[in-house]
Amino acid sequence: MSGPLAIGGVSAVLRNLLDNGIVQAGPAVGTVKVTALAPDAIKLNEPDSEPSLNLFLYRVSPNAGWRNAGLPGFDSAGTRTANPPLALDLHYLLTAYGTADFEAEILLGYAMSILHDQPVLDRASIRTALQAGVVSGSILPPAYQALAAADLADQAAEITVTTEPIDSEEMSRLWSAIQANYRPSVGYLVTVVLIEATKPVRSGLPVLTRGDPAANSGREPGVFVHPDLLPPVPTLFRVVPPAPQPAAALGESVRVEGAHLDGTGVEVRFSHPALAAPIVVPIGVNTRRDVVDVPLPASPGADAAWPAGVWTVRVSLTPPTETIPRETNTAAMLLAPVIRFGGATGAVRDGGTGDVTATIEVSPEVRPGQRATLTLGGAVARAQPHATVTDTLVFACGDVPGGPQWVRLAVDGAESRLILLSPKIPPDPPAFDPVQRITVP
Template sequence: MSNVLAIAATTRTLRNLLLAQMPALDAELGDLEVTLQPPDVARKGISKAQLNLFLYQVVANAAWRNLDLPGQVRPGETAPPPLALNLHYVITAWGRGESDVDALSHRVLAAAMSTLHDRGVLDGNDIRNALADNDLAKQIERVRVTPLPQSVDDLSRLWTAFQTNYRTSAVYEAAVVLIDSQAATRAPLPVLRRGAQDRGVLATASAAAALDALDYPRHQSAVRLGEDIELNGRQLGTQNAVARFSSLRLDAPIDIAPQAGAAAGSLRVHLADPAEDTNAASRWAPGIYTVALRVQPPGLPPLLSNELPLALAPRITLGSLTAAAGNFALNLTCTPRICDGQRVFLLFGDRMLAPVSISNPADTQLPTALTFQLTGVAAGTYTVRLRVDGADSIPVDFSGSVPAFAANQQVVVS
């Protein structure tokens, strides 16, 4: 790795290399001067043969950008990768004086390109001698100098940016330069045990279950406590399996053992109501859930299927089925109980109202009590629904041959 002197060390090494090697290739270059100036000011005050080496662009190296440094970061450790850079140089040649009748600039350019061709990998000793206190020579990757092909249009735009007249030039890339990150490396403690009983990684050849569809009873828009849902999919089974119901309103998911469905590739899951489970009123909350199938064979890690959305509709009981026209309060109870923060609305006919009060009795087996205030209600029969977090109560009686609105879900106003 190298410190922040790496870029300067690379430039100085290239300059020293060119200055030392080019006169040996061409005796006419004994008075050669190698400069590091921007091209628009490089020739000012100089009349000798000259080569200008200018660093015009620094880009991130894509291959090393997110690569841990070999030998320094072990598996499980985290450390910021080094700053990996590619350096782009343009070399420009001049002859002696203002005119170049003997094309000496071409000889300068050819000698420079020949030197960089023969010394395509920078020598460690050359790097160390180029700049004090640099440690570029110690980095794990060698610095290679290669031609960077440029079209006429690319060169034209480059010299336009330099704001000076174009001269014949060549472009080279020096890569890669790795600069140490100053951020701390994090090394976790050694692993004492690999899983339960130090058994290491467990693998199973079976595929996880995949759920394709969820069917509500009687093609309803939601399910209620006391009803069943049907899960359809692939790799479904009841052995070591539970249907997992998750909701943001619950502290923990609810697991229910499924039963075989009516057809192959299906499972039936029953949601117990308060008559079957005394804690059902507080165990659940009306609203939106996700359901997945979780299978955990003995001694193996669990397999979880994909999740499907599910709406759990509240069951409501109206305090009164009749009311006088005008203004009145409507009381009702809701099972399962409503949690804090849930969005609750009453759909009274075509009206939507927010509750005046919501209260959960101290006895967790009792339903939530709600009060709504209605004004200017005309005579008529109104179907009542309660919407909790987007899940509506179901005001339909399915006991007859044809579904009809349930009488106990309606208020007759006279």
């Protein structure tokens, strides 16, 4: 593959090709200067102006055939695993400049004939044009000395040069954008240029066996066939709180449902955005293939260790027929806050403004970065800032009608339980939990 200097290398090779072709034409065209500049940089009104050809790269586009080769890949540890090439098409404008009648037309005809005779930039031509060993490196321009390291001749695909039709409207827009006087021109498409990064990548070793060798023969057991539509490896489907609630609470058990969850060394890992490391709940041996029942702690220390909100759950286990532990995918779990009624929980009304301030004791404790909102009756308020982990939140609720008001607390998207849901089949109609109320003065 080529390096980042490949685009400049292509321009240099094309200019060298035109320069050599014009020299071989000899007296038929005379002395001609071949450049690779922007057209507005070419001076046309100088007394010593001479006939010239100019090759201008006006557009670069991704190559349609190579653009699906892939993107730079990384593994779970962030290590690069692949360096797919950057595939480009180069669009050039070849322009002839003359100082006498028909001179520009003659030059353009010779230049197009030269490029037509060599539609493929072969590796020998590229090396000849770019390698400093052909001529003394001291007389080469600094830009050419750098292009010798482009590795353009070593890329996998050959580089082709073909004419690219440009209609009058597009040509007019192009020269207007360049802000230069129009001269006889023709478009060329050069494809494909492959630029590959040289960053180190990580590659896995070849696979020797699929699974652990059998104890009696020492041979690999081969591919295990599962006569069902379930995933072949331990997989989680969902985390189910105690029926029929939408979220779990500390002190309850949740059921992790999935496939192939039986095994030894079973551990359930709970992760939360507010925690630097996951909380691991050891289960030991699990004999059921479809579920793992996990008790959530209810100790005083759990209030500080288990913040409310959205958790991700992952299970690690060693399947019965294997010796290496496996890790499942993740599933989401909501851990609801619980309002502690009595104690500090209550509401007061300001005698001057009539605004209501509510104080809520909550379990588990709320961290400074968590978003907590309270719905008191129909008023919604956000918790006042607190610098430390706390189990008491204060809300300025504004004007709230007096009397008993239903109350809901939401922490990071997980709401306290206001509605009583029936586990019966068929279920009883839902109803508000009469405990979830605060009397507003």
